[in-house]
Each structure stands twice: as C-alpha cells, then as structure tokens.
Amino acid sequence: MKVLILGIDGYIGWPLAWHLNARGYEVYGIDDKSRRAMVHFEKSISATDILSFKKRQEILWANNMEASLIGVEDIMVDDLRTLNPDAIVHLAEMPSAPFSMADRTNCDHTIKDNVVGTAHLLWRIKEACPNAHLVKLGTMGEYGTPNLPIQEGEFLLTHAEEGKWKEKEVRQDRLLFPRRPGSFYHVSKVCDTYLIEFACRNWGLRSTDIMQGVLYGTRTEETMDKELVTRFDFDETFGTVINRFCVQQVLGLPLTPYGKGNQKRGFLQLRDSLQCIRLIIENPPDKGQYRTVNQFERVFSINQLAEIVKDVGGGGTIENIPNPRNEAEDHYYKPIRQFLPSVGYKPSKTMEEEISLMLKDLREVKGRIEPYKEVIIPKTLWS
C-alpha cells in the first residue's frame, strides 16, 4: 500500500511516516518547511532537537522512503498520476488558532494555505488518482461546544408536518452536523469540510475527514532513536495545551489554564493519532463516500489536565490567567465516537503514563528550552 503524506516534516507527519514504514507501507511525503519557518517567526524552537529537513530527507531515503521540499500548491498532476498513491494523508495545513486571529495578514495566510490548498489538492486528486483515499486532518474544534451531543459527521434530521389527510407526514434527511467554529483557523477547517464533502458527492472521490482532539506526547514507538525524534512546540501559537503545561512543569513555572479552566476538550496521545490514521487507511470509505471520524480518547477539562500534570510532576502551582480566547468556560460537552472503536482502536497508555514519559523527555532538554520560556504565555487576543 502506497501512502503520500502531505506535511511529512510535522509533529504528526514525521512519526507517521516511520509508523507506516515499520508496517510495510510504501511512504512518500512532501513538506514546504513552513512549520519550521513559522515557529522561528514566533521566536521559538522545537523543544526536541530535530534533524534538519535535508538530513531527514537522507534518512528517509536510506529507509526506502522519500520526501520532497514542496508545498501542497506545488503538487503537479503528472507527478501525482505517476505516484498513484492508495492514500493521501493531508496534514499540510496552518494548524494554529491564535496565529489565525493575530491580524488580517495571518487570517489571509490561514485561508489561503488551508482552504485554497485543499481545493487545489481535490482538483489534483480528481485529475490524477480519483480512487485514492484522502485522509484529511480536521479538528474537533469545528463543532465548538454545542449544548447537544456532537454527532460523528452526518446526523438524521426528522421533520413532521400536517399531511393532506391531517396525518403527520414525516420527512427525514441526513445532514452534516452543524459547526460552530471558534477562530478563523477553525472556520478554515469547516470550509475544508464543505469542500471535501462536495468533491466526494460530485466527483465520486473518497475521503475520511478526521475531527481530531488535542494531541500530546513526545514519543512514538518508531521514533525513540534520538535522531528520529519528532518536533515538539510549546509556544502559545503552535504548542498544544498539555505540551505547554508539561514544559511549564519542567521549568518550574506555574501551569496556566486560560480563564476559569472548565473548558472541556477531547484529547489524544500522538502515538494513538498514528494508530488511528493507520486504522483509517486500512479501512477506507467506499468510492464517493465522505466519512467523518471523531478522533480522541477522553474528554477532560483544562483544570483537570493541569492537576494531572502537576500530580505526575510531583507538585508545583496552577495559576488561571485571563482567557485570550472568546470561548464558553462552563459548558456541556459530549462528542460521540463510534468509528474508531469499531475498527479496533485501543488507547496505548494512560494519560498519566504518557505525561510521565513526556516530563522525562522534557527534563533532558530543560537547558535548551529555558531561554524560550517567554513564548508560553499568550499575547494574541481574540478581541
């Protein structure tokens, strides 16, 4: 099975390549190094000391994999036709909500990278390899926090109206579960959703659109070797919340939930994100099918996470800070997750085990990240 990974230099893309390679997949990838550039622009670094892209290309090559230095917009139809992948995993988007909210230029950048990029990709797939399975990374954040259970993609809507003979006429249709995105980044992911759903319905493409929860973790089974380690961001813009808390813990800084900290989200370990993506590749949708998968392990509040990191780390302080975002801080949250358990997904480790490993890894690079501790506290405001 041949897999093309868009964004092979990223937090997920890099270990995914090794995860699939270890299981006999033929792996190709592209990346335009934009994540490296953006983190540099934020005056931050990856906590882990990752190889240069050039060195990564060499080491992939030595292991029968290949990575090209191009972006999604540079994908040529002839190249894609020649490669003819069975699956294309699209991870090559601008992944940050704060980045998209900072100013107009960043918002433009987000929409062009993500929405225009996805449209470009859909046309290329249609022209070059219409049977390929597009595995697209969306986010649970597309849904926001409605006061209702969040369905997995489509849901059945029923409507009864008075019929001709005073009997109720019942009508039904399956429609995409409504979205309520909380940043321009999240809006861009909703736009992707509608683009892909339309392309599947109209052109008969096949796609799995992953609504992924918030990732955390430093390690995956296949990247334990020092030079294979994946990047790990901890700045306000590209660092996810548990990753930031773990860095704060290691640096002896207070852990800083935003606002009341009662916001609830779904979380997933990096290693299990790879497992899920592989299961999705192994169980493709039918031709013409647009499939949504809600991908997370458990729901926690931000305060609960801070407590867990503090406990695993053996003490420290938690200091709730003003919320830079505009989001509900007390809310119902019940996302439904059916697909992944049905194809055999099982969590690898408990959250405590994983956080314990993360803290161990981060303590080893404490000296490297200490000079950058200013990047953790948020400066980008939603207002």
Added chain:
Amino acid sequence: MKVLILGIDGYIGWPLAWHLNARGYEVYGIDDKSRRAMVHFEKSISATDILSFKKRQEILWANNMEASLIGVEDIMVDDLRTLNPDAIVHLAEMPSAPFSMADRTNCDHTIKDNVVGTAHLLWRIKEACPNAHLVKLGTMGEYGTPNLPIQEGEFLLTHAEEGKWKEKEVRQDRLLFPRRPGSFYHVSKVCDTYLIEFACRNWGLRSTDIMQGVLYGTRTEETMDKELVTRFDFDETFGTVINRFCVQQVLGLPLTPYGKGNQKRGFLQLRDSLQCIRLIIENPPDKGQYRTVNQFERVFSINQLAEIVKDVGGGGTIENIPNPRNEAEDHYYKPIRQFLPSVGYKPSKTMEEEISLMLKDLREVKGRIEPYKEVIIPKTLWS
C-alpha cells in the same frame, strides 16, 4: 443614512444605488470591473447596452453619488474609517456556479475572490467601523435541496437523553441550518457564512446574510432611462435561468431546461431584490447579531418557468437538454421565509407581468444579442 455598495457596477449594485439615492440615502460604491472582464472572457456581452464604468462614475457624481475603481481587497482601513458607512452591501463576489466548476484555476479564483475577500472585509470593518451593518449576498443554493423544510438560518435542535433519575434530560441549542452546496461557488458562499457568523459572535459585528433566490428582470423603477439601464447577462456562466429563457424566446430558439427540469428553486424579481435589501438596511440587526434572511418570492420548477416564458411570449418550443450539473431533478423543496414579510416586503408585479416587460426590452436589442446566441447552451460540465 450612508451606504457603501461593493460591486456597484453589477446587475444588482447599479440599480440599488439609484433605488437608495431616490430615497434619500447617501450612496458610495466600489467596483473592480471584474464582471465586465469575465463576461468578455466568456466571449459574451450584456444584452443591454450599458454605459462604460467611467461614464457611470460621472453620472453618479452628478447625482451626489460616488464610485471608485477598486476591488474588495483594496479597501483601506483609513478610507473606510473616514467614510464611516451605516451599512455596507457586499455584492462584489464571483457569482457563477459554472465558472467555479470549469477548472482548478477558476475554482481558486472563486475561493480567493469570495472567501479571502470576505475575510479581508470583516477585518476592515472590525478595524474601521465595527457598528456598520454588513449586508452580505449569499444564495439559497447554500442549502441545496434537503428532504426537509429549509429553515431561515438557525434552527432549534432538541435532544433527549436518560437523566440520572431515569427521567429524560432535554437539551436544546440553536445551530446554523446545515448546508449542502452544489458547486465550488456555492461552497465559497457557505465559507462566507461561517466567516461572517464567527466575526459577529467573536467581535460583535452585525450582519444580515441574504440567502437569495434566482433573480430575473431587466428593469427597475429608477433605471428606466436608457443610459441608466443595468447589465443583463444571458451566457451559460453569468446568465440566470429566466433571463436565459427570455433571450432564447426573443431569438426564436428553443427554451432549454437542464435535465428533467423538475428542479425547484425560489425566484425573485430584480426590482424586489432592491426592495428587500432596502428593507434589510432599514431594519438592522442588533450589535453582535448574525441574521440570515431567505430572500425569494415564489418557488417554481424549471419546467414551469419555461412554460410561463413560452406562454407570455406567445408560443415557441421547449427542449430539455442533458443536465451539465450534478443535482437532484426530482425533489422536495420547502424553504421557509419569515423575515421579509415581517418588515413589509410585498412583490411588485406578477411573474407574467415582469416577463412580459423583459421580452419587450429584449426584443429592442435582438440585433445586438443575435450574434452571441452560441453562449447560451452550457459547455461546462460538473463531472
């Protein structure tokens, strides 16, 4: 009341300026002439012999209005702050489904004009005039043709689940009615919807997002003078269906519904679109409110329209041709329309009266449009 019209050179924008001017509004506008360029590129012309943009600028100026030759992306925050409009009517988007489906470049063009353009505009409004009422033109086509009544914007979803004491716990939330767009153009309008809804919710902007039916008509009360006439497109790409049928009728060509012709849509006269937009401006939403308005007069099938045009025109033939689009040809269709009647909207004329006037106007330019009759039959396929 000061109104800024984006797309003042267009089919709606031009007569809207005169409609508002006649009622005491201060009118400003911008346009980048892209519609003229695109229709030229399609090797077609406006059936009506409209003034050049430069002459239109002069005649607006002589009537205390003003139009600048710039696009939405060129709007500067300082200029907008100085103008400080009460309402901004955004009509400056790429308006064609077939255009967006022709190839990748056109699809890109559509997303950049519409989605990136709307995002740019939202940032400018937020920075320059956050109290201005954004009146945005969307389309009924965002909804597609679900097997359920189409709500006007948000709808109440109810969910009951087993509570702790075996009693049903009932939860409710108001969510945007799900969309099922039928082309990349329609997807771009759905993206606009999510962008604007988020900007209202997050920044406290106010907006009315108009889901408009298909327009038809040559005339409006204030543009009866020959040099004030609005453009009228009849090519497959920019001509709406009744407008195309009327041109076919006048040229003695068969009227050509696509496919079975049982597709149903909501329709509205151009003159009533102006009435609706004015009523929306006169009845603005609250600060922070995102309001959806379903804007059409009546629902017809395409075959019914062809019959009406044929009857009013006194004979002719109807010839259903293969459908270039991918759309349901037999379907339920019941869009709900509550806002406009509640603020006093009333249709000006019957469809037959309006079509009779259109045919009269088009007969006068028969010699002008005859050489362009090849542009009517569709060449762009959805597949």
